[in-house]
Amino acid sequence: MIRSLVRAAALLAALRAVAPADETCMSPYMPKLTGQEDFVYVWTLGVDGLGDGADKLVILGANPGDPATYGKVISSVPVGGRHEAHHGGFSDDRRYFWAGGLDDSKIWIFDVAADPRQPKLVRTIDTFVKDTGGVVGPHTFFAIPGRMLVTGLSNDADEGGRTGFAEYNNEGKHVRTVWMPKDAEYGYDARVQPRLNRMLTSSFTGHRNYMRKLPELLGDAEAMKHFGSTMVVWDFHARKPIQTLQVPGAPLEIRWALQPRHDWAFTSTALTSKLWLVEQQADGTFRATAVADVGDPAKVPLPVDISLSADDRFLFVDSFFDGTVRVYDVSNPRAPKVVHTQQIGKQLNMVSQTWDGKRVYFSSSLLANWDKTGADDEQFVKAYGWDGTKLTPLWRIDFVAEKLGRPHIMRFGQERFYKNQIYAAAAQKAVAAR
Amino acid sequence: MTRPLAPLLVLLLVPAAAARAEAPAPGRLRGVDPAELAPTYAVGGFVPAFEPPAPGTYALPVVDEVADHPLLDADGARTSLYAETAGRVAVVAFVYASCGEVAGCPLGLATLHRLDRDAAADPALAGRVTLLTISFDPERDTPARMAEMRATHAPRARWRFATTGGESELAPLLADFDQPVAKLRFEDGAWTGLYRHVLKVFLLDARHRVRNVYGAGFLHAPLVMNDVRTLLAESAPPGR
Numbered sequence: 001m002i003r004s005l006v007r008a009a010a011l012l013a014a015l016r017a018v019a020p021a022d023e024t025c026m027s028p029y030m031p032k033l034t035g036q037e038d039f040v041y042v043w044t045l046g047v048d049g050l051g052d053g054a055d056k057l058v059i060l061g062a063n064p065g066d067p068a069t070y071g072k073v074i075s076s077v078p079v080g081g082r083h084e085a086h087h088g089g090f091s092d093d094r095r096y097f098w099a100g101g102l103d104d105s106k107i108w109i110f111d112v113a114a115d116p117r118q119p120k121l122v123r124t125i126d127t128f129v130k131d132t133g134g135v136v137g138p139h140t141f142f143a144i145p146g147r148m149l150v151t152g153l154s155n156d157a158d159e160g161g162r163t164g165f166a167e168y169n170n171e172g173k174h175v176r177t178v179w180m181p182k183d184a185e186y187g188y189d190a191r192v193q194p195r196l197n198r199m200l201t202s203s204f205t206g207h208r209n210y211m212r213k214l215p216e217l218l219g220d221a222e223a224m225k226h227f228g229s230t231m232v233v234w235d236f237h238a239r240k241p242i243q244t245l246q247v248p249g250a251p252l253e254i255r256w257a258l259q260p261r262h263d264w265a266f267t268s269t270a271l272t273s274k275l276w277l278v279e280q281q282a283d284g285t286f287r288a289t290a291v292a293d294v295g296d297p298a299k300v301p302l303p304v305d306i307s308l309s310a311d312d313r314f315l316f317v318d319s320f321f322d323g324t325v326r327v328y329d330v331s332n333p334r335a336p337k338v339v340h341t342q343q344i345g346k347q348l349n350m351v352s353q354t355w356d357g358k359r360v361y362f363s364s365s366l367l368a369n370w371d372k373t374g375a376d377d378e379q380f381v382k383a384y385g386w387d388g389t390k391l392t393p394l395w396r397i398d399f400v401a402e403k404l405g406r407p408h409i410m411r412f413g414q415e416r417f418y419k420n421q422i423y424a425a426a427a428q429k430a431v432a433a434r
Numbered sequence: 435m436t437r438p439l440a441p442l443l444v445l446l447l448v449p450a451a452a453a454r455a456e457a458p459a460p461g462r463l464r465g466v467d468p469a470e471l472a473p474t475y476a477v478g479g480f481v482p483a484f485e486p487p488a489p490g491t492y493a494l495p496v497v498d499e500v501a502d503h504p505l506l507d508a509d510g511a512r513t514s515l516y517a518e519t520a521g522r523v524a525v526v527a528f529v530y531a532s533c534g535e536v537a538g539c540p541l542g543l544a545t546l547h548r549l550d551r552d553a554a555a556d557p558a559l560a561g562r563v564t565l566l567t568i569s570f571d572p573e574r575d576t577p578a579r580m581a582e583m584r585a586t587h588a589p590r591a592r593w594r595f596a597t598t599g600g601e602s603e604l605a606p607l608l609a610d611f612d613q614p615v616a617k618l619r620f621e622d623g624a625w626t627g628l629y630r631h632v633l634k635v636f637l638l639d640a641r642h643r644v645r646n647v648y649g650a651g652f653l654h655a656p657l658v659m660n661d662v663r664t665l666l667a668e669s670a671p672p673g674r
Contacts, residue, residue, distance in 0.1 A: 028651045031473030031632060092649060093614060093632040145634055146497055146612065146647025169497050170612050176495040194651040197484040237657060238492035258477040310477055355474075420616040420630045 024310045024355060025255055027143040028194055031094055031417075032355060038063040039074065039116055039413035040352075040361055042381055043099045044405045045368055046082040051403030054078040055085035057099065057110055057119055058404055060381060060397060062359075062412070071383065071395030073402055075118045079108050084211070084368060087409045089141030091148060091170055095418075096122070097411065098148055100138035102367075103211060105129050107138055107150070109172060113418045123172050129156050131174035132166045136207050140189050147175055151190045154206035161186040161206040161226055181241040186228030191254040191265065192236050198286075199236040200278060202251040202267055203228020214370040227271060231278060233286045245288040247276050254278075255308040255315070257333070264333055266315055268306050273297035275306075275317065277333050292336040294319055294326060304366060305350045309357040314339075314388075316351045320366050323348040323378075325391070342391050346376045352410045353386070360384045360391065364399075365406030381407050455573050458627025462620060471618065471628060472535040475650045479537070482654045489663035494637070498644040503607040505568065505596040508584050510577040515566075515607070516642060518594050522564045523665045524638040525549060525658060528613050530571035530629060531579055537650045538633045543567065545635065545648075547587050548655040549662075554590035562666055565593040570608060570615045571629065572598045611636060611644075639665050 026032065040060040046053045056078040061069025083101025090097055095113040100106070107125040114120060125131075128138055128150075137153030147170060152163040164179035165187065180187050186203030193199075204210070205227045209217055217223055227250045233243040249272030256265045263280040275292040294317055295301040301319035308315050308330070315328045315336065323345045328336035350363040362382045365371055371379075379399040384391040399407050463471070502516040519526070527546055533539035546565050553559045567583070569575035580595040587593065598604040608615060615631040635653055637646040646661050648654075 028476040029649045031475060034467075034469045034474060092634075095614065145649035145652055146636075146644065167495075171498070173498070175497055176493070195481060195483050197482075197486070197657075235487055235492075238487040240487075240492065260478045260481065263483075420618050421621055 024258060024308055024353060025191075025253075026411075027089070027092075028192070029145055030090055030092055030143045033412055033414045033417055034355075035414070036063055036065070037354065037359075037412035038066070038415045040381065040383075041088075041097060041112065041119070041411045041413055042363065042407045043085050043088045043409045044076075044399065044407050045085045045365060046078075047368075047379075047400075047405045048082070050400065050405060052078055053082065053405075054080050055083050055101065056405065057097070057108075058399075058407065059117060059119065059413075062361075062383065071397065073397060073404070076404065077110060077119055077121055079121060079124075082368070085408060086367075087139055087141060088411065089148070090143060090411065092143040092145055096170070098141045098150075099409075100141065100150070102137045102139065102153060102207075105136050105138055107172075112413060116413045116415055116418045125168070125172050127174075128166070131168075132164065132177040135164050135166060135177060135179075137163070137210070138166075139187070139204075142190055142192070144192070146170060149190060151187050151201065153187060153204055153210065154208075159207040161203070161209075161228060163187040163206070165190055165201070176239075178239050181232060181244065184228075184230035184232045184241070184244045186230065188228065188250075188252055189254045189267075191256055193256045193263075193265070194236070195260075196263060196280065197236050198280075199234040200254045200256075200265055200267075201232045201234065202247075202254055203230050204250055204252060204270075210367055210370075212369060214367075224271075231267065231288060233278075243286055245278065245286060247278075247288050248272055249274065251276060252304065253306050255306055257308065257312045258310050259312045262312055262333075266306060266308060266330070266333070268294060268303040268317060270302055270304065271300070273301055273303055273319070275303075275315070275328070275336055279333070289334070291334055292328065292338075295322060295324070304348070307351045307353045307360070309353065310355050311357070314357065314386075316353060316360060318344075318348045318351045318362065320347055320349060320370075325351065325360075325362065327386075340390060344382060345380055346378045347372045350409055352412070354412070357386060357388075359394070360386050361410050363407040363410055365408050368406065371406060379404075379406050381410065456617075456625050458625045459620070460627035462624070463626055463628075471626070472538065473630075473632065475537060480651045480653075482657075486654065486657040486660045489660045490667045492664065494645040494661060494664055496643045496645060497647060498612070500610050500636075500638070500642055500644060502642075503610065504599065504603050506577050506599055508577050508580040508595040513596065518566050518596065519564050519638055519642065521640050522562055522592075523640060523662050523669075524564045524566055525635060525662065526566045526568065526611075526638060527635045528568050528570050528608070528611070528615075528631075530569050531575050531583060532571065532627060533629070535628075535633075538631065541650065541653060542633055542635055543583075543587070545653050545655050545658065546593065549658060550587070550589050550591045550593045552655065552659050553592075553662075559591070559662075559666070561592075563592065563662055565589075565591065567593070567595045568607070569595075569597040570604060570613070570631070572600050572604055637661050637665070640669055 088099030135152035249269035
């Protein structure tokens with residue numbers, strides 16, 4: 001009897017129905033939001049002479065049911081100074097937002113639960129380099145139970161690409177540092193597929209490259225040799241590298257498939273403009289294969305962020321120089337097909353979509369010294385609806401006109417999640433649907 | 435140990451009203467979209483498709499430390515976290531008996547049930563491992579109700595069931611483990627009878643240090659058991 005109950009509980013857990021939620025690329029250990037997002041949290045680089053000039057967390061209204069805030073800036077939380085604000089992520093219970101600065105390696109932790117409209121900075125970690133024994137450039141913030149995994153981009157010895165990743169507990173105490181293996185020493189993103197106990201990491205370049213002005217860097221042939229060309233497959237539980245994959249041209253963001261038995265992930269290479277499929281083989285090892293071009297690689301469109309829909313059908317691929325998103329049908333992940341192409345702006349970086357795939361958000365900034373200049377230096381967050389064939393504009397916010405800065409990573413918030421409430425409207429809707 | 439975030443968590447998650455007994459209204463939940471009631475972590479569920487790494491082949495760094503906290507055992511006797519776990523590797527899970535969240539407490543209990551059977555089957559683990567289930571719903575999960583939970587699972591190894599004397603004991607315990615819970619309410623403030631929480635199961639070494647934390651997508655009994663054996667190998671006397 002007990003055994004039956006236990007089996008039934010395990011089976012129910014295994015068969016749990018798909019629920020509408022959002023943020024398809026977030027840590028699988030973290031609760032997702034269901035339904036309409038109310039806020040978009042945007043980690044934003046400060047610009048000298050624009051507003052207070054400081055890096056800040058900007059809170060945008062995203063719920064059309066609240067016309068007073070929809071498509072508007074609700075608030076912002078400056079952290080003082082410019083630190084090359086880049087990526088961030090929520091804690092395991094989604095109550096705190098961690099954000100990093102790639103230049104001086106500071107980390108800020110915001111409480112977003114107490115008042116999701118006005119987050120509060122509750123802790124600053126300014127000992128990342130010391131804690132980790134020399135890792136520089138906290139990049140990806142990936143929640144795992146009880147702690148935060150933080151990848152690095154560089155090191156303090158030569159500011160090149162040799163780096164590692166660190167773990168902090170939820171109070172901000174350093175737990176451990178793991179350096180990348182010698183045959184794949186560069187770092188960038190890290191994503192875990194818990195079902196397989198496998199983590200993938202990707203590779204970019206070091207501080208002395210990512211802080212240089214881009215035209216100058218592109219003209220320095222020696223410097224351009226110092227970009228990563230590898231991905232590493234890890235035994236996640238043991239935190240041990242078990243396979244190095246050759247993926248030339250700086251593989252950046254990693255997106256594991258979300259559907260059961262889809263044992264693969266995508267990445268894009270910035271310098272060679274290709275989509276790569278990283279797929280588990282029958283013997284348990286992984287193979288990386290270039291499966292599509294992004295635009296014309298000869299024109300170096302510089303693919304940056306990617307976002308995979310929850311049904312593993314559509315992959316959104318942003319490229320920076322042409323400001324364009326290309327939507328690939330990846331129903332057959334070995335043969336992606338472009339089904340939609342649209343220029344979003346004069347430059348383009350991050351893309352975040354909702355779990356139901358109906359809304360897609362774009363931001364413009366890549367790095368302070370890599371963004372375009374003059375009239376091409378558009379800085380925006382734009383929201384679109386996606387119906388499976390086309391993107392329809394919903395709203396846009398000009399981050400220059402609003403004197404905010406350069407918007408980078410975007411994450412979603414929802415008021416009733418943090419209030420621990422369910423709404424009568426949701427109940428009635430469910431009843432009506434029965 | 436300084437815990438600047440902990441008092442804030444307690445203030446946020448344990449409202450003053452919760453200090454008094456509060457009648458839940460679960461009848462109003464009929465027809466509510468289940469997605470409103472429980473967190474969604476991933477598409478589908480967690481079906482592990484891997485062999486965990488062998489015990490002793492990897493490190494389990496100290497994640498945190500926990501202080502002692504008073505508890506009430508399933509017989510209603512006063513005890514404490516340290517008293518229940520002293521000198522043993524412990525797997526500690528926070529649950530509440532009314533939880534219907536399949537990726538929550540039932541999954542935690544099912545995993546501890548499996549660990550209990552595995553521990554009982556291995557004489558080398560005798561006297562060295564404790565499983566501890568603690569309720570975060572002291573209003574309803576009285577010692578008698580924890581005894582019912584114990585009877586349901588009929589432990590074969592050392593698996594203890596405990597609750598607390600009320601919110602004043604519970605709040606610092608949950609804050610220490612970084613296990614926030616909150617009553618899930620209707621828009622008018624009435625309690626649904628459910629809690630919003632992220633399932634966490636904690637692995638403690640014999641010195642009350644947190645050596646791993648398991649959540650949905652990571653709570654895999656063979657993996658937890660290998661972690662237990664990894665910690666036991668650390669503390670094995672010379673020559674063993």
